[in-house]
Amino acid sequence: MPTHPDPLYLDHAATTPVRPEVVEAMAACMTGVFGNPSSGHDWGRQARRRLEEARATVASALGVTPSSVCFTRGGTEADNLAILGLARRARRQGARPHVVTTAIEHPAVDEAAQQAAREGARHTVVGFVEGALDLDALGRVLARRPAVVSCMWVNNETGLALPMDEIAAACREWDVPLHSDAVQAVGKIPVSLTRTPVDMLTVTGHKIYGPKGTGALIVRGGRGRPGIEPLHFGGGQERGLRPGTEDVAGAVGFAAAVRLAVAEAAAESVRLTEIRDAVESGLRASVPGLRVNGDGLPRAPHILSLAIPGADSDTLLAALDASGIAASGGSACASGSSAPSASLSALYPGDTATSLRLSFGRLNAAGQVDRIVAAVAGAVARTRELVAS
Amino acid sequence: MSAGAPGRRILVAMSGGVDSSVAAAMLVEAGHEVVGATMKTFCYSDEEVAQSTKTCCGLDGIQDARAVADRLGIRHYVFDVEREFTRDVIDDFVSEYSRGRTPNPCVRCNSNTKFRDLLRRGRVLGCDGVASGHYVRIDRSGGEARLLRGLDGNKDQSYFLWGLPADMLDLLHFPLGELTKPQVRDRARALGLVTADKPESQEICFVPTGNYRDFLARKLLPVHPALSPGAIVDHRGRVLGRHDGYSGFTVGQRRGLGGGLPEPYYVLEIRPDAREVVVGPRHLLDVDGVVVGDLNWLTTRPEPGARLQVQIRYRSPLVPCRIESYGENSVRLAFDGKASAVTPGQSSVFFDGERVLGGGRIRRVTTSSRPSRRTRGSAPAAPPSESRARPPAPRRTGRPAALRG
Numbered sequence: 001m002p003t004h005p006d007p008l009y010l011d012h013a014a015t016t017p018v019r020p021e022v023v024e025a026m027a028a029c030m031t032g033v034f035g036n037p038s039s040g041h042d043w044g045r046q047a048r049r050r051l052e053e054a055r056a057t058v059a060s061a062l063g064v065t066p067s068s069v070c071f072t073r074g075g076t077e078a079d080n081l082a083i084l085g086l087a088r089r090a091r092r093q094g095a096r097p098h099v100v101t102t103a104i105e106h107p108a109v110d111e112a113a114q115q116a117a118r119e120g121a122r123h124t125v126v127g128f129v130e131g132a133l134d135l136d137a138l139g140r141v142l143a144r145r146p147a148v149v150s151c152m153w154v155n156n157e158t159g160l161a162l163p164m165d166e167i168a169a170a171c172r173e174w175d176v177p178l179h180s181d182a183v184q185a186v187g188k189i190p191v192s193l194t195r196t197p198v199d200m201l202t203v204t205g206h207k208i209y210g211p212k213g214t215g216a217l218i219v220r221g222g223r224g225r226p227g228i229e230p231l232h233f234g235g236g237q238e239r240g241l242r243p244g245t246e247d248v249a250g251a252v253g254f255a256a257a258v259r260l261a262v263a264e265a266a267a268e269s270v271r272l273t274e275i276r277d278a279v280e281s282g283l284r285a286s287v288p289g290l291r292v293n294g295d296g297l298p299r300a301p302h303i304l305s306l307a308i309p310g311a312d313s314d315t316l317l318a319a320l321d322a323s324g325i326a327a328s329g330g331s332a333c334a335s336g337s338s339a340p341s342a343s344l345s346a347l348y349p350g351d352t353a354t355s356l357r358l359s360f361g362r363l364n365a366a367g368q369v370d371r372i373v374a375a376v377a378g379a380v381a382r383t384r385e386l387v388a389s
Numbered sequence: 390m391s392a393g394a395p396g397r398r399i400l401v402a403m404s405g406g407v408d409s410s411v412a413a414a415m416l417v418e419a420g421h422e423v424v425g426a427t428m429k430t431f432c433y434s435d436e437e438v439a440q441s442t443k444t445c446c447g448l449d450g451i452q453d454a455r456a457v458a459d460r461l462g463i464r465h466y467v468f469d470v471e472r473e474f475t476r477d478v479i480d481d482f483v484s485e486y487s488r489g490r491t492p493n494p495c496v497r498c499n500s501n502t503k504f505r506d507l508l509r510r511g512r513v514l515g516c517d518g519v520a521s522g523h524y525v526r527i528d529r530s531g532g533e534a535r536l537l538r539g540l541d542g543n544k545d546q547s548y549f550l551w552g553l554p555a556d557m558l559d560l561l562h563f564p565l566g567e568l569t570k571p572q573v574r575d576r577a578r579a580l581g582l583v584t585a586d587k588p589e590s591q592e593i594c595f596v597p598t599g600n601y602r603d604f605l606a607r608k609l610l611p612v613h614p615a616l617s618p619g620a621i622v623d624h625r626g627r628v629l630g631r632h633d634g635y636s637g638f639t640v641g642q643r644r645g646l647g648g649g650l651p652e653p654y655y656v657l658e659i660r661p662d663a664r665e666v667v668v669g670p671r672h673l674l675d676v677d678g679v680v681v682g683d684l685n686w687l688t689t690r691p692e693p694g695a696r697l698q699v700q701i702r703y704r705s706p707l708v709p710c711r712i713e714s715y716g717e718n719s720v721r722l723a724f725d726g727k728a729s730a731v732t733p734g735q736s737s738v739f740f741d742g743e744r745v746l747g748g749g750r751i752r753r754v755t756t757s758s759r760p761s762r763r764t765r766g767s768a769p770a771a772p773p774s775e776s777r778a779r780p781p782a783p784r785r786t787g788r789p790a791a792l793r794g
Contacts, residue, residue, distance in 0.1 A: 003464075315510045318424075318466040322514050382513045 004324030012361030019209035026253040054255035063194035075204035078217035079108040085228030087116035090147035097121035098146035103346035153185035159303030187261025210257025282373035307353040319379040395420030400511035405450030408522030415564040425465035489659030490734025495775040500552025526566030534558035551748025619664030641730025678755040686747035
């Protein structure tokens with residue numbers, strides 16, 4: 001547990017605490033049901049029933065059929081499965097695979113695409129123009145009929161929300177499979193595949209108060225499933241897409257988390273927007289030279305990404321930690337790395353200001369705003385003195 | 390004592406090695422609030438580094454340091470100092486080699502990068518001191534803080550710390566200064582630290598393979614004189630053969646020569662302008678004195694005529710000497726006897742017994758006409774890293790075959 005007497009968690013985009021309802025559902029499953037869902041006896045049937053209930057819950061929350069839900073061991077695995085699975089299929093069919101991503105993807109997508117390229121695929125990265133995805137460029141690349149386009153729904157570093165309706169419409173027009181990593185979108189903004197015809201969707205449990213190591217790749221039925229090749233072999237579980245004895249309790253916890261996140265998304269979004277806006281305006285008033293990344297662009301409500309010229313990122317985060325505040329630089333995954341963030345470079349080419357990400361969630365309340373503003377402003381001022389000295 | 394009165398907040402440099410791990414643990418035991426910091430000094434995506442089996446400072450080092458910090462229940466941060474490290478340490482390393490000298494990058498890092506940076510960041514975090522796992526001691530019993538050799542003569546690292554700003558000493562803590570390496574390992578095992586049996590890192594952190602010539606080749610233009618062929622000449626000016634770049638040579642290094650010569654030959658001098666490497670018999674390495682530049686004093690500067698002892702290489706014995714005169718940021722020392730293989734670029738560290746008085750970089754040697762036949766161990770071919778347990782074996786570089794012909 002944190003050692004600070006009054007810790008403040010502003011890193012919900014990195015991960016979230018498991019909520020009590022999820023713990024309860026998982027505990028009930030783990031204590032009452034241990035069977036292997038593939039078994040033909042009663043123990044197996046009970047486990048299978050829980051698993052399929054979980055699948056139906058996830059499907060209903062996201063507006064897809066249960067058979068579209070492939071449980072995975074988290075978001076990274078789902079991203080890899082979608083991209084490598086389609087690239088390898090195209091290759092097996094004799095074509096040179098072509099993988100299209102955007103300039104702001106999470107490494108789980110970007111590096112999977114790079115792996116596809118090492119295996120012979122062409123990899124095209126669609127850039128940004130003044131903060132917006134270059135839809136003209138996307139249109140041109142779609143005309144070449146790539147094997148897959150992957151475009152995240154909400155960017156993990158900046159909170160930028162991408163125009164998924166337009167992107168999906170463009171992909172549909174060219175009949176190109178579209179994958180979207182939506183781990184930062186579900187529960188924060190409306191995500192329904194009924195409304196937005198994305199073919200594959202990555203969801204993970206631990207960003208929405210579910211257990212770590214759980215998630216799903218949603219693979220929409222109809223219109224011919226894209227025919228993803230599995231990354232793992234041995235057993236036919238998850239329709240062969242993700243073999244291995246299922247984590248039933250994990251699936252149950254994941255499903256409870258998805259159901260609650262989607263059900264509460266509208267109200268939670270309003271609440272988080274208020275907190276974020278209050279922190280944002282407080283910091284604008286107290287931190288000279290501050291820039292809000294994604295300012296004026298559509299943003300998810302839980303992420304506040306700040307560009308702070310003249311401060312050192314590592315020291316700023318350490319200073320915040322010393323005052324009991326958990327935040328991160330670009331993203332938790334890039335900790336200890338000085339490489340300029342690809343996401344921020346895409347939005348602000350050539351910019352080298354330190355970035356600070358505050359991400360809000362269930363551990364935050366409006367009453368914390370003043371303390372957050374004072375602590376961040378104070379830490380920035382101390383860190384700037386260091387750089388100036 | 391070495392850890393100071395309890396109840397301070399101290400930032401400890403944790404490389405992920407056993408020494409700094411135990412240093413952190415001892416400070417915790419002494420009742421301090423300890424914060425761990427690992428400095429990321431260079432690019433770990435470098436292929437060579439990624440594939441090497443380096444044991445310190447790399448990504449593994451960060452993971453190990455974090456694991457130890459978690460075990461000790463202390464906070465731990467990674468600070469990216471790549472830009473500063475490249476500017477202050479790596480660029481100097483390359484520049485020195487390209488001028489035919491043999492640098493001590495660990496000295497540069499300790500003097501310019503590591504401790505300064507940690508103190509500054511520590512201040513932001515409310516720390517009032519900085520600690521490391523170096524085997525040296527700080528004596529605070531008198532009015533001023535004094536830097537002393539580590540008690541373990543095999544591990545003493547004072548040679549690498551002469552460049553610390555004098556006013557910084559009082560803020561530093563070296564908990565290992567009174568321990569031996571085996572004692573440190575025992576403590577690490579008793580504490581169950583993952584780093585307890587980690588092998589010693591032997592190489593300079595940014596050249597983990599030890600092949601510093603390849604490293605230079607990547608940093609310099611391939612046509613740089615330091616990497617271009619030149620003549621190997623003897624002390625009388627006779628051409629003995631060719632070499633493929635003087636950066637592969639260090640003064641004092643024994644050359645692998647074939648037959649035809651009456652005795653082993655050693656590198657006596659590197660002449661960058663002519664791209665010549667001068668070799669000769671061992672007794673010609675013996676010199677009477679040295680001119681040391683880039684001085685730093687940890688105490689009041691001694692007057693000319695003062696006697697002190699100087700260490701001219703890591704782990705070489707102290708040489709009694711006298712201060713002859715001062716030049717512009719330089720000092721001329723006269724050895725009581727002779728010293729062998731005094732290598733331009735290497736650190737020269739001044740002692741009064743076990744106390745470090747200061748030091749500098751060797752600019753050139755001074756010698757009388759009468760050669761001596763006394764011999765001492767040969768100098769390292771590669772610059773020593775501060776964690777080296779033993780001096781490196783002389784390494785053959787270049788193409789010996791070219792010499793035989």
